[in-house]
Amino acid sequence: MENHEYICHYCGKFYIPRRRHVQRYCCTSCRVNSFNQRNKKSLTEPKNGLSLPEKEEKNEQKISMAGIGNAAIAIGATDFVKTIFTKEENKPATKGDLLGMLSKIQLRYMPISNIPNRGDGARPFYDSGTETIVFRHQPPSLKLNQTKMPGNFKF
Numbered sequence: 001m002e003n004h005e006y007i008c009h010y011c012g013k014f015y016i017p018r019r020r021h022v023q024r025y026c027c028t029s030c031r032v033n034s035f036n037q038r039n040k041k042s043l044t045e046p047k048n049g050l051s052l053p054e055k056e057e058k059n060e061q062k063i064s065m066a067g068i069g070n071a072a073i074a075i076g077a078t079d080f081v082k083t084i085f086t087k088e089e090n091k092p093a094t095k096g097d098l099l100g101m102l103s104k105i106q107l108r109y110m111p112i113s114n115i116p117n118r119g120d121g122a123r124p125f126y127d128s129g130t131e132t133i134v135f136r137h138q139p140p141s142l143k144l145n146q147t148k149m150p151g152n153f154k155f
Contacts, residue, residue, distance in 0.1 A: 010025055010031070
């Protein structure tokens with residue numbers, strides 16, 4: 001081996017080569033950095049060997065009137081198809097449906113005022129469903145008024 005010192009082609013330091021007439025850099029990192037510099041690669045890797053996170057390209061989607069129109073048409077078409085193919089008994093009940101049922105229930109038991117109460121305190125009611133007179137302690141319509149529906153919905 002030679003005792004002659006050479007100059008590193010990357011960092012400019014003096015070094016004693018380990019291989020004769022072949023070695024142009026003082027260490028492997030100078031050789032790799034020189035290669036990356038020649039090939040115009042960025043030196044984004046830190047010295048400790050960990051790579052930096054790559055920046056992601058942001059693909060911003062812009063809202064356009066055509067897109068809004070297409071979405072509105074699609075929503076309308078799906079709602080229309082749902083109403084066509086859903087059976088009437090499978091459709092959800094609305095507030096109007098519930099209020100209509102309540103009015104029918106309240107009309108089923110009508111209080112009778114010209115018949116006296118029974119000895120145990122039961123009042124007479126006309127049952128329009130069976131067309132008979134029934135004695136009840138409390139009509140079903142009053143029980144419904146006291147119950148609470150989910151979501152603070154009261155009858």
